[in-house]
Amino acid sequence: MSNLDEKSKESLLILKSFENFNEEIQLSTIKHIKNSIIGNKKKKLHFLSNELIELLVNIISKTNNDNLIIQCTSIIGSVANTVEGSKKINSNNGIYIKPLVTLLSNSNQKIVESSLRAIKILSMNSNPPMYFIHDSTGINLLISLLKYPLESVNDFAAIIIAKICEYLNEIHPQQLQQQQQQGYNNRDSNEMDTSTGTTTIITSGSVNINYSLLQYQNIIHSKGGLKALLYLFSQPKSKLYESILLAIGWLTKDNVLLSSIVMNSELGSFDLLVTLFKTKGPKIKLLAVNCICNLNQSKVIPESYSYLIRNILPTIIRLMGEEDSIQEDAPIILARLISDNEDLQRVASEAEAISRLGQFLKDVNSSDRLKINSLSAIAVLCSMREESRKQVSDAKIIPQITSFLQSDNYAIRAASCRLTKSLSRSIKHLRTSLFDCTIAVPLLKLLDDKSLEVQVSASATLCNLILDFSPMKQTILDNGGVKKLVDLTQSTWDFQLRLNCVWAIKNLLFMAEPSLKESVMKQFTYQKLISLLKDYEPPIVEQALSVLRNLAYKDQDQIVSDENFDCQLIPILESKLQSEIPEIIQQALFVICNIVGNEKQRSAVMKSPIVLKLINFMDHKSSEIRVAVVWCISNLLSPEDPIGLSSRISRLKELGYQKKLESLIDDQHMEVKDRVKTALNIFEKQSSTHHHQM
Known part of the structure; x- marks a missing residue:
């Protein structure tokens, strides 16, 4: 108590034995403490360190005096x-919060109001009470208070x-990391766009659905x-617009059902939203x-409101010039509004959104939240448009983006990665701005980041930087990039991180020289590739097949051979043709197409059950699969080996391939038609040659 004045010390002593004093003294003592701490954080901390919360909770549980x-x-x-106060109140499994919750059922409206105000303040400065999250009775109580007469x-x-x-939204990345550390597998991540070819720069990142928030x-x-x-x-004339809009905003976030209910409400909720947008502060x-x-x-x-969305954009951009809290939130709302809509991204860019956001990144006084939201908004603005990427370069903020990759705040590092990924979709930026800022090495270091979110974002960005036309490819190779990527495919339980790393290796091997293929496989090893080909996650199997496809492309050095794969190559490919997932079938067919360019592998395929299965895909509903299988047939009919060609043609005819073609x-x-004609020409040429010989 040494830091308190005599009157405050006396007040604490009275609280410790409050039952020995009459109600008048009790009340005057409490009021003295209340008046002492209002606006005085130092006093609050002194009282806090002298068990103030414990004393107050004890009084609440024992007194019948409503005013007290x-x-x-x-x-x-x-x-x-205060941070310290909210932490204290939330400690000991909520023991100090329970009396406040109990008071919410009190018949005195002022007690209910005062108790709920305390819980509200606590929720705004710390974690909200678990009782209102996990307990059905608590949730019912909370909802009943929305109907309270005050x-x-x-x-x-x-x-x-x-x-x-x-709170549920913000703890999600931390939960994912805890799951990874505990050895759980996160299966809530959406896949990357698996419909693109090997050369495509990645344009879709991970989208983690927060089921905790959705359930709540x-x-x-x-x-x-x-x-x-x-x-x-x-x-x-409701006075509650701010709090109600805040709640509705969180309840409808990424929730189609609740968004539809608001949109179609008979109370005219959507029209009121539009009115408030147009008329309020x-x-x-x-x-x-x-x-x-x-x-x-x-x-x-409805589509008929498309004009409204366009009108909202300039307003959001203007709101970036308002006070701090509005300025901080406006960029992320802009990002959500224009996500996956190139036309809206164009409108926002033309309204100088990038230059405004760039100023926040340059301003040393910008809060971390403003930096994170600004980086995220620029990432979306650049996700589809080359013109927007040029605006980022013209705004001269790439040095700031690079420096943010080394920020102490993991969320800033992750947001910087996402923006770098958007910029890396431009070949021009890969060869100029990003290379000039030597962004590859800092990104590579982030593969070892303590934050899973940062690792995932960094690995997705490296997928683009490692492509053949990128000048940073050699930098990544020289700085141990392959080993890092390979290790992460094996060591992490996070699906999206593993997928990104396999994807990056696939891009690295696209049309690679034999020396690079050999170098990668020394670090990757055939055994690790085999394990990925047998992975339980279909998207990872698909990308592993793409790795194999790129290794087998123009493989004159027998990098892809049955011996290297412990005689498992043909059986693995055969098993993938039995998959129910079209993308896996397609990639397996392209691997077969590439390996049969070699006579030894061609012979192995002709002797395997694969040759019996290929015909089943020739009338597949997917044109991509039909293209792939016809390519396989064409390559099996390759005239490079005239001695074996005749027997292959006879075998394929016997199995009905000519008629199917x-x-x-x-x-x-x-492309199917063209390849079919090529294959049929070989059949017909062989038939005419055979007939002439007879």
């Missing part, structure tokens, strides 16, 4: 407004719901929470735009 309870909860709320209580309840959603949103809805919020929202305007953005992302807004002569796909 209100004063105690008010002090707890004030202390919760507007202030409705307001606090809406904010708490929003903060719980925000749906639970709130199932218990009537969204309905209650929409009712409050519809009330004339900056904060309400931004929150309304966020809700509209969620509905737009869920594709529940003839049925494809009018295929709708031009």
Whole structure:
């Protein structure tokens, strides 16, 4: 107590034995403490270190004096407004929060209001109470408070719901990393775009669906929470727009069902959102735009409102000039609104969004949150448009982006990776701006980052930097890039990171020289490649087949041989042809197409069950698979080995391949038709030669 004045010391002593004093002294003591700490963080910390929270909770649990309870909860709320205070209140498995929750069922409205205000403040400065997240009774209680006869209580309840959603959203990357460390497999990641060819620069990253948030949103809805919020929202002259919009914004984030309910609400919720966007001040305007953005992302807004989305863009960009909290949130709302829409990205770029965001990156006084959101917004702006990438270069912010790769804040590092990935889709930027800033080495180091999110973002970016036309390819090779990528394919349990690393190796081997192939395989090893070909994740198997396909391309040095693969090559390929996944079948066919360019492998395929299976794919509904299998037939009929050609033709005829080819002569796909004609010419030429000899 040495840091407290005498009156404060005396107050603490009274609290420790408050039952020995009358209610008047108890109340005056509590009021003294309350008045002492308001606006005085130093005093709050001194009282906190002298067990203030424990003393207040003890009083709440024992007194029947409503006024005393209100004063105690008010002090707890004030202390919760500090990092240290909120941490203390949240400690010991919520033992200090339970009395506050109990008070929410009190008959005195002022006690309910004061207690919920304290919980709201706690939720805004720390983790929200788990009781309102995992306990059905707690969730029901929270939703009932949206219908409470006091507007202030409705307001606090809406904010708490929003903060719980925000908490669930923010802890998701940490949960993923914990799962990785504990040896769990994360299977919530969407696949990269697997429909593209080997040379395509990656244009789609990982999208992790946060099932914790999604479940909570749906639970709130199932218990009537969204309905209650929409009712409050519809009330004339409502004073709760800010908190309700905040809650609706979080409940509709990435949730098609709840977005559809808001859009089609009989209470006219969508029309009111539009009205608020057009008429209210900056904060309400931004929150309304966020809700509209969620509905737009869920594709529940009719096409007839497309003009509205276009009109919103300039408003968001103007809001970047507002006060700090609005300025920080505007960029990420912009990013969500224009995601996957090249036309909206063009409109935003033409409205000078990139130059405005670039200024935030250059400003040393910008908060970390503003930097993260600005980097994310520019990444989206550059994801599809070369003109936008040029604007980034013209804004001279690539040095800042490079330096952010080494930030102490993992979220800034991850956001910088995502932006670099967007820029790396441009061949011009690979050869100029990014290379000039020597961005490859810092990115390579991030493969060892402590943050899983950073590792995933860095590996996705390296997929593009390692392509043959990239000047940074050699830098990556010289700095141990192959070993890092290979090790991560084997050592991590995270699906997306493993996929990115296999993808990068595939790109590295695209049309590679034999010396590079041999060098990569010394580090990769055939055994590790075999394990990936047998992986339990189909997208990883597909990319491993693509690695094999690139190794087998013009393979004159027998890098891909049955001996190197411990006699497992043909059986593995045969098993992949039995897959139900078209992409795996297609890649297996292209591997077969490449390996049969070698006479030894050609002979092995002709003697294997593969030759019996190929014909089954010749009338496949996928034109890509039909192209691949006809290429296989063409290469099996290669005239380079005239001695074996005759027996191969006879065998293929016997199996019905010639007749099947003839049925494809009018295929709708031009490449199928061309390859069919080539193969049939070989059949016919051999037939005429055989007839002439007779």
